Amino acid sequence: MPLTTQLTTTTALVVSLVAAPLYAQDSNSDTSSAQTEVTKTEDRETSKTSKESAATNDTSSAEAESGLLVVRVGDEDISRSDVSGAISALPPQLRQQPPELLVPMAVNQLIAKELIYKAALADKLNEDSEVVALVEEARSANEKDAMIQVWLQRELGDRVTDESVEAKYEEIKANSDQEIPPLESVRAQIEQQLRQEAFSDVEEDLRKDVEIVYYGPDGKPQTASSN
Numbered sequence: 470m471p472l473t474t475q476l477t478t479t480t481a482l483v484v485s486l487v488a489a490p491l492y493a494q495d496s497n498s499d500t501s502s503a504q505t506e507v508t509k510t511e512d513r514e515t516s517k518t519s520k521e522s523a524a525t526n527d528t529s530s531a532e533a534e535s536g537l538l539v540v541r542v543g544d545e546d547i548s549r550s551d552v553s554g555a556i557s558a559l560p561p562q563l564r565q566q567p568p569e570l571l572v573p574m575a576v577n578q579l580i581a582k583e584l585i586y587k588a589a590l591a592d593k594l595n596e597d598s599e600v601v602a603l604v605e606e607a608r609s610a611n612e613k614d615a616m617i618q619v620w621l622q623r624e625l626g627d628r629v630t631d632e633s634v635e636a637k638y639e640e641i642k643a644n645s646d647q648e649i650p651p652l653e654s655v656r657a658q659i660e661q662q663l664r665q666e667a668f669s670d671v672e673e674d675l676r677k678d679v680e681i682v683y684y685g686p687d688g689k690p691q692t693a694s695s696n
Contacts (some may be wrong), residue, residue, distance in 0.1 A: 538684040539576060542583040547576070555579050582617055584675040589616035621668075628667040634659050 540547045555575040556564060564571065594600050594616040603615040635652065637659050642649045649655070685691045 537686075537688045540580060540684060541680075541682040542580055543587060543679045543681075545583050547579050547583070551579060552576055580681065581672055584672060584679060585617045585620055586613055587679060588675055589620040592620065594620055621671075624671055625664050625667050628670075629660055629663045633663055637663060 537549050538546055539549055539552055552572065552575050555578055556571060559571075559575070563574070566574070589595075595612060597616075597619060599619050600612065600615045603619070604612050634656060638649075638652050638655070641659075652659075683691045
């Protein structure tokens, strides 16, 4: 078995997002050359009002679209605007991915964060000294992010140990026809692989206890998965 970093992806349904219309069509008004100046002025005022109304309606429509639900994790709603925000926060190289890959990636990320946050709350990490210190030192944006960070670090730390790294290395050597470099040369790759595998296992376990409901472009529930 060749030594490669196995990048696993979280298991989730692909959620289709339909882009909201960005602009309303401009309304055109025909005027006659025989109209008086007063009539032309009235037409201009009417056209201006119509365009302002269209712009207002367009903004309202965009806001309504951005507020549509994409998925509900337990009692927490994730909207299109949340997904857009998650995509904007991704590294530039990831944002170059096509929407059919980028959107599910962002949705999965948001679901995972909510699942971990719920687990962190259950463990009362909001009272944990490390979380409190992170918030006070402004090393984390807010308490929720700090709780997610600490919970995940501890969970993965318990699963990715020196013993597990050495065991994986021996497994790779036993199943490979190629010469494998010394452990210290490939330790970082093995640790990354184990973290990916551990994260998938953690997320799968967390999903068992939380109802996850996906919503379609029409804002109606599509699929529900629960315990």
